[in-house]
Amino acid sequence: xxxxxxxxxxxxxxxxxxxxxxxxxxxxxxxxxxxxxxxxxxxxxxxxxxxxxxxxxxxxxxxxxxxxxxxxxxxxxxxxxxxxxxxxxxxxxxxxxxxxxxxxxxxxxxxxxxxxxxxxxxxxxxxxxxxxxxxxxxxxxxxxxxxxxxxxxxxxxxxxxxxxxxxxxxxxxxxxxxxxxxxxxxxxxxxxxxxxxxxxxxxxxxxxxxxxxxxxxxxxxxxxxxxxxxxxxxxxxxxxxxxxxxxxxxxxxxxxxxxxxxxxxxxxxxxxxxxxxxxxxxxxxxxxxxxxxxxxxxxxxxxxxxxxxxxxxxxxxxxxxxxxxxxxxxxxxxxxxxxxxxxxxxxxxxxxxxxxxxxxxxxxxxxxxxxxxxxxxxxxxxxxxxxxxxxxxxxxxxxxxxxxxxxxxxxxxxxxxxxxxxxxxxxxxxxxxxxxxxxxxxxxxxxxxxxxxxxxxxxxxxxxxxxxxxxxxxxxxxxxxxxxxxxxxxxxxxxxxxxxxxxxxxxxxxxxxxxxxxxxxxxxxxxxxxxxxxxxxxxxxxxxxxxxxxxxxxxxxxxxxxxxxxxxxxxxxxxxxxxxxxxxxxxxxxxxxxxxxxxxxxxxxxxxxxxxxxxxxxxxxxxxxxxxxxxxxxxxxxxxxxxxxxxxxxxxxxxxxxxxxxxxxxxxxxxxxxxxxxxxxxxxxxxxxxxxxxxxxxxxxxxxxxxxxxxxxxxxxxxxxxxxxxxxxxxxxxxxxxxxxxxxxxxxxxxxxxxxxxxxxxxxxxxxxxxxxxxxxxxxxxxxxxxxxxxxxxxxxxxxxxxxxxxx
RNA sequence: GCCGGUGUGGUGGAAUGGUAGACACAGGAGACUUAAAAUCUCCCGGUAGCAAUACUGUACCGGUUCGAGUCCGGUCACCGGCACCA
Numbered sequence: 001x002x003x004x005x006x007x008x009x010x011x012x013x014x015x016x017x018x019x020x021x022x023x024x025x026x027x028x029x030x031x032x033x034x035x036x037x038x039x040x041x042x043x044x045x046x047x048x049x050x051x052x053x054x055x056x057x058x059x060x061x062x063x064x065x066x067x068x069x070x071x072x073x074x075x076x077x078x079x080x081x082x083x084x085x086x087x088x089x090x091x092x093x094x095x096x097x098x099x100x101x102x103x104x105x106x107x108x109x110x111x112x113x114x115x116x117x118x119x120x121x122x123x124x125x126x127x128x129x130x131x132x133x134x135x136x137x138x139x140x141x142x143x144x145x146x147x148x149x150x151x152x153x154x155x156x157x158x159x160x161x162x163x164x165x166x167x168x169x170x171x172x173x174x175x176x177x178x179x180x181x182x183x184x185x186x187x188x189x190x191x192x193x194x195x196x197x198x199x200x201x202x203x204x205x206x207x208x209x210x211x212x213x214x215x216x217x218x219x220x221x222x223x224x225x226x227x228x229x230x231x232x233x234x235x236x237x238x239x240x241x242x243x244x245x246x247x248x249x250x251x252x253x254x255x256x257x258x259x260x261x262x263x264x265x266x267x268x269x270x271x272x273x274x275x276x277x278x279x280x281x282x283x284x285x286x287x288x289x290x291x292x293x294x295x296x297x298x299x300x301x302x303x304x305x306x307x308x309x310x311x312x313x314x315x316x317x318x319x320x321x322x323x324x325x326x327x328x329x330x331x332x333x334x335x336x337x338x339x340x341x342x343x344x345x346x347x348x349x350x351x352x353x354x355x356x357x358x359x360x361x362x363x364x365x366x367x368x369x370x371x372x373x374x375x376x377x378x379x380x381x382x383x384x385x386x387x388x389x390x391x392x393x394x395x396x397x398x399x400x401x402x403x404x405x406x407x408x409x410x411x412x413x414x415x416x417x418x419x420x421x422x423x424x425x426x427x428x429x430x431x432x433x434x435x436x437x438x439x440x441x442x443x444x445x446x447x448x449x450x451x452x453x454x455x456x457x458x459x460x461x462x463x464x465x466x467x468x469x470x471x472x473x474x475x476x477x478x479x480x481x482x483x484x485x486x487x488x489x490x491x492x493x494x495x496x497x498x499x500x501x502x503x504x505x506x507x508x509x510x511x512x513x514x515x516x517x518x519x520x521x522x523x524x525x526x527x528x529x530x531x532x533x534x535x536x537x538x539x540x541x542x543x544x545x546x547x548x549x550x551x552x553x554x555x556x557x558x559x560x561x562x563x564x565x566x567x568x569x570x571x572x573x574x575x576x577x578x579x580x581x582x583x584x585x586x587x588x589x590x591x592x593x594x595x596x597x598x599x600x601x602x603x604x605x606x607x608x609x610x611x612x613x614x615x616x617x618x619x620x621x622x623x624x625x626x627x628x629x630x631x632x633x634x635x636x637x638x639x640x641x642x643x644x645x646x647x648x649x650x651x652x653x654x655x656x657x658x659x660x661x662x663x664x665x666x667x668x669x670x671x672x673x674x675x676x677x678x679x680x681x682x683x684x685x686x687x688x689x690x691x692x693x694x695x696x697x698x699x700x701x702x703x704x705x706x707x708x709x710x711x712x713x714x715x716x717x718x719x720x721x722x723x724x725x726x727x728x729x730x731x732x733x734x735x736x737x738x739x740x741x742x743x744x745x746x747x748x749x750x751x752x753x754x755x756x757x758x759x760x761x762x763x764x765x766x767x768x769x770x771x772x773x774x775x776x777x778x779x780x781x782x783x784x785x786x787x788x789x790x791x792x793x794x795x796x797x798x799x800x801x802x803x804x805x806x807x808x
Numbered sequence: 809g810c811c812g813g814u815g816u817g818g819u820g821g822a823a824u825g826g827u828a829g830a831c832a833c834a835g836g837a838g839a840c841u842u843a844a845a846a847u848c849u850c851c852c853g854g855u856a857g858c859a860a861u862a863c864u865g866u867a868c869c870g871g872u873u874c875g876a877g878u879c880c881g882g883u884c885a886c887c888g889g890c891a892c893c894a
Contacts (some may be wrong), residue, residue, distance in 0.1 A: 081816080214812055218889060222812060226893075245894060258894090326894095332893045339894095345809085346892050416893055532836060536888075540848055610832070617887080624820065624833045631832085633847090645865085672823070677831035684831090749827040752873045794874055800826050804874050 001719075003636040005600030009709040012154040012728075013113055021271055021728040022118040024074040026510070027552045034071040035526050036063040037214060038567075039534040039542070040078040040125075042497075043104035044085055046701065048111040049618060050608065051582070054237045055533050055571045056604045058305040058614060058672055060117045062531065064705035066666050067118075068733040073153055074526055075118060076508035078107050080126035083497045087428035091460045097428045101128055110594055114599050116708050118728070123511045127500030133430045134451035135517035136499050139549065141444050142556055149422065151442065156421060158186040163462045164425060165190060185287075188466075191423040191432060191493065195548045199223050199415045201562075202547055211568040212615070224416025229400055230334065231409030234704045236310045236319065239265065244333030244414060247343060247375075248403060249395035252384040253361035255351060256339040257311045258303065258323045261286040262330035274307040279324055286326040296325055301350040314408050315385065325350065333414055333696060334578070335702055338406050345371045349378050359383060420545065422496060425468040427460045429494030436480035437488035443719075446482050452490075468492040501542050502549040504566060517560075523559050532565040535630065543568070569670055575610075579619050590620055602707035603629040609672040631708055634683050635703065639696055639714045648694040654743050655685045656698045660736035663702050672706075681702055693718045699781055700727070700732050743799075749800035750775040752784040768795040775801050 008587065016022065038059045041052055056134070063075040081101045090097040105126065106645040112119065125132055143149045156165040161181025165188060176183055195202075203223050206216045227245035235241050241257065259265060261283040270276055282304045304323030310319045317669040320339075327346060328337045333561040341351030341358040348371035349357055358367055362379035365372025372379065379767035386402070387395045403409045423432065433445040433452040445452055457469050481488035503517070510522035534543065550564035575581060577587035583589065593606045606628040648656075659682040666675035679702060686695060696718055704711040704727050715727040724730070742764055747773065750758050757780040762771055772793055775781055781803070788805035795801050 039870065214889090224890090224893065228894080243894080247894080327892045327894090329893065337894050344894065346894075349892095414893075416890090473850060540889085610820090614819095619820070621820065621833070627832045630847095637847095673820095674831080677822075680831055747827085749873075751827085754873090759827065793872070794826090796826055800875090802826080804876055 001640070003633060003710070005602065005632075006657075007711065008713045009114075009116065009601050010360050010597075012709045012712045013116060013407055015726075016116075016728060017113070017117070017121070019726075019728075020122070021726065022075065022120055023072075024076075024120050025072060026522050028072045031070055031072040031106065033074065033526060033530075034040075034063070034066040035505075035509075035528075035530045036066070037076070037508075037529045038128070038389075039538065040050070040080050040501070040504060041103060041108060042083060042085075043079045043081050043108045045089060045100070045104055046584065046589070047104075047107050048592055049582070050592055050595075051574050052699055053115060053592050053604065053608050054574055054611075054614070054618075055114070055535075056112070056117060057534055057608050058571065058670065059531070060605075061609070061672060061705040062667060062670075064118055064708065067663075068701070068730050069707070070239075070592070070731045070733075074123075074508065075120060076113060076123040076125075077117070077119040077121070078123075078504060079108065079127065080497070080501045080507070081105065081126055081128040081431045082441060082500055084164075084426070084428070087426060087460055090428070097249050097460065098128065101126075109432045114596055114601060114720055116591065116604065118708070125504055125507050125511055125721045127430075127504065128428075130451040130453055130516065133500065135501070135507065136430050136495065137433045137445075137450050137452060138447060139452075139503060139553070140430075140495065141447065142551075143193060143433065143552060144442075146552075146556070148197065148552065150192055150194065151189055152192050153187060153189045154192075154421075154603065155185045156188045156189070156190055157183045158466075164694045165421060165465055165698055190421050191491075193420040193422045193548075195420045195545070196415055196417055198551055199225065199417050200413075200553055202417075205228050205547075205551075209563050209568070210566060212570060215538070215568055215570060218536075218539045219544055219555045221737045222417065223626065223725065226414050226416075228414060229409055230412040231314070233314060233384040234312045235322070236267070239268075241311055241322075241336055242334045242409070243338045244412060245338060247340065247396070248385075249381065249390075249392055250340040250343045250361050250386060250761060251313070251338070251399060252387070253314050253317045253340045253342045253359045254320060254338045255341060255357045255359060256321045256323060256354075257349070258325045258328045258339055259306075260328040260330040261324055261326050261333040263324075263335045265469070266324065267467055269306070270308060272308050277306070279304050279306065282324060289326070301325065301346070301353050301355070303327075303350065305467065306353070314406070319413060321356070323350075323354070331418065332416070332631065341371065342367045343371050343373055345373060361387075363802075421550075422499075423491075423493035423495050425462055425466055426490075426494055427454070427469040429496065429771055430499055431470070432490045432491040435479060435481060435488045436491065439486055439488060440481055440483040441487075441489070442491075443483045449482075454494075468494060470494070493639045498542060498545050502546045503553070505532075506550075506553075506559065518558070519583060527559060528563055529565045531567045531569070533569045533571060533580060536570045544706070564795040568806045570583075570615065572613070572615055574611070577616055577620060577622070582620070590622070595622075595625065599625055599629045600709075601630075602632055603712045606631065606676060606706055610676045612673060614672060615726050616671050631680055631683065634687065635699075636710065636714070638683060638687055638691055639700075639718060641690075641727040642691040642696045642718065643690070643691045644731060645690055646694045646697070648698075649689070649692055651689040652686050652691060652695045653740055655682050656695065656734075657736040658682075659702060661735045661738075661741055664733070664736070667705070676706060679706070693720075701730065701732070701734050702731075711764060747800045748798065750781055751800060752781060754802060754805060757784055762798075764798060766798075768801075769792065771795055771801045772803070775803065 036059050038055050044580055056654045063073050084098045086100050089100050097241055107709040159176040159181045160168055161175060161179050203220055203225055225592055226246055230242055230244050233241040273279055303323045306322045308324055311322050312319055339347045341347040343362055360367050361382060361384045362372055363382050364379035379392045381390045381395045400411050431452045431454055435443050437443055455473050457473055460469050467695055477490050477492060479488055506518045509526040510518040513519055518555050546564055553559045592604055607625045610628055659678050662678040663675045699714055700711050714726045715721050744764055745761050746764050747759050748762055749756060750760055756774045758776045758778040762774060785805050787808060789808050790803050791806050792804040
């Protein structure tokens with residue numbers, strides 16, 4: 001019989017859908033649980049991409065193996081379906097976004113099923129489903145009630161092309177992450193989520209989870225915790241000038257101060273400044289620049305000296321000039337900075353440009369050339385009163401103590417992380433369930449009115465003033481206040497795409513619950529996610545946001561763990577041929593469906609795992625796919641030619657036990673490429689040895705997570721299905737015997753003075769004397785040791801012997 | 809600039825400090841075939857040599873070690889993230 005992948009894959013996919021062998025049972029006390037999660041896709045019109053297949057296949061293999069090891073496995077799938085591309089498609093083609101979403105989801109589902117993934121399809125979720133977004137809205141309301149959601153007028157990132165407010169995270173190199181359009185700053189009233197209140201916990205709890213290091217580091221850097229001091233200078237007009245510094249030890253080195261152009265003090269000082277016009281002109285120019293431009297021009301410091309007000313150093317009592325400059329940001333610290341040009345490179349540049357004195361207060365560098373910024377023990381304090389003679393490490397706490405004692409300030413922790421801009425002026429998102437009443441202000445919708453459904457609109461386009469399309473639906477907008485019953489208006493902004501994905505992993509645990517977002521029983525049993533794999537690009541977005549939401553849900557008692565994910569791994573990108581990024585515009589996007597049509601899903605799965613180290617980027621090669629197909633062909637032939645006995649052979653014992661060991665540990669370590677290489681080695685060797693059905697049984701069990709369809713077929717063909725049931729229902733993973741993983745003889749390397757001279761065959765675990773004796777029989781060894789004295793032998797059991805010789 | 813990561817044959821990539829290049833792809837030679845495809849067998853880092861073999865080789869320079877792709881110090885290149893965060 002020929003290997004007809006098409007018929008085989010269709011046959012087993014249909015059976016799996018019908019018989020549901022992958023259904024997870026909540027609270028099965030007889031088995032330990034395993035929750036494997038991959039990031040649910042955005043159902044784009046283009047359909048599944050090979051970039052999806054890599055992480056999905058890997059987690060499918062892990063979950064299939066876990067099931068075989070007896071775990072009760074939750075491996076769900078869903079769709080993160082709100083978002084701009086669907087809305088834009090709807091606008092262009094005048095189709096309702098819900099219809100577009102439905103069609104795209106159907107396409108995704110059939111593509112996913114064609115790859116044979118063992119998802120529990122009964123638990124599918126869709127963020128645009130009202131029964132789902134009801135709970136997204138519910139969580140938002142709880143945050144609102146706890147004061148974590150607030151409305152603030154603030155400069156926002158405005159994409160001139162999408163006409164939408166972007167989160168900081170969505171602005172990449174000064175342009176819109178999605179469309180590449182210009183981003184400008186604009187004042188707008190926005191809903192915000194106070195993620196910064198969780199900043200400490202988001203950093204500290206990273207110590208408790210098993211995330212790959214680069215994810216932890218990137219999150220820590222993004223949150224950007226810094227321990228410093230807030231301390232007060234005084235202005236000559238009596239105003240208090242509070243600065244934030246991490247180098248309070250350099251206080252005696254302050255030669256000037258800088259205030260941010262956006263600082264409210266400046267307006268108050270209007271009448272006291274002799275050069276107000278100049279200051280005001282500078283401020284206006286700074287306001288015109290985008291954040292990006294400000295950053296780009298950072299080499300060239302600009303600023304204006306305030307004429308009329310100076311600052312007084314609290315430590316020395318000296319008067320120093322005060323400048324306005326846009327290198328000081330209003331959004332970080334206090335918007336005021338003390339200038340220490342000797343020990344901060346930016347201040348050094350500013351002082352050099354404006355001819356300000358540079359005082360050395362830490363000895364160790366050459367401050368005529370650049371600022372000396374080391375914070376360790378190399379520098380010694382000078383010109384610094386009571387700090388003189390201390391190292392920087394000693395001076396920082398000493399100064400903190402002094403500042404606190406003198407009532408001049410206090411230690412302070414700052415973060416780079418900003419609160420999350422949570423509203424979007426768009427249609428295709430969750431409506432924000434709040435009502436604005438003239439008397440009562442912003443009022444939460446009563447929970448029994450959830451979900452607040454998206455109304456039907458005539459047009460999905462943003463209004464010219466940048467308001468949400470919902471604002472045009474006056475029937476929907478005008479409502480009554482749940483509090484006082486008076487007239488009120490609904491919020492017309494919607495939530496960002498990151499909302500629905502911030503908690504979806506919880507809904508999978510209990511997807512049909514219409515009373516709670518997840519039952520206590522389900523969350524206690526399934527939580528936390530045991531293994532979550534996803535893209536690095538989500539590290540500071542989705543991954544951080546969902547940790548924040550989960551911590552909030554923990555605080556209000558909905559979930560029982562502090563962290564949502566016990567383990568996080570990340571896959572590398574799949575690049576197009578030639579190592580360039582796949583993109584529609586380059587026309588080098590590989591569609592998994594085409595590969596399946598030509599080679600089958602099992603080949604696709606094997607290839608995408610075999611392509612390289614899972615964590616590294618890999619280059620797609622359509623040529624190389626053949627190798628995976630040939631491997632399956634060889635397995636097929638081996639099975640067909642297998643001797644009709646269920647006995648296992650001695651000849652294949654070592655290779656099979658070795659392979660069990662290797663595949664088992666490699667899957668746990670996410671080294672799927674070498675696991676497949678080990679299976680290939682086993683098949684090559686078994687082909688040479690000849691195999692029985694008994695030998696095939698072990699091989700098929702090991703191969704089944706990788707190539708489930710062909711294995712299911714061969715399992716049946718060789719009579720195992722009749723004896724033991726379907727492969728998909730197996731809860732047995734082969735176990736190896738360490739003693740059987742080693743052959744009776746081993747090949748050992750022989751070296752003389754560390755140089756390889758040949759190899760010898762020895763019985764396993766031979767003693768050193770026997771090995772040395774055998775080694776000395778090797779011709780090249782004799783040549784190399786002639787006239788020499790062996791002064792030392794190094795014997796590594798079963799691997800090598802190294803003879804160290806010296807002339808006699 | 810700061811923080812990560814990576815650098816190994818023609819290609820993708822393997823190697824708990826222990827025979828570098830597993831496993832594949834491509835290529836070459838041969839078998840089967842009327843022929844092609846498929847399949848099977850062998851070869852396949854470089855230099856020299858008919859060969860046995862010798863030397864050399866994991867970005868570069870140095871060190872530790874009986875032994876280094878692997879550990880340590882320094883340099884370079886590329887990729888990703890952050891970027892005036894005081």
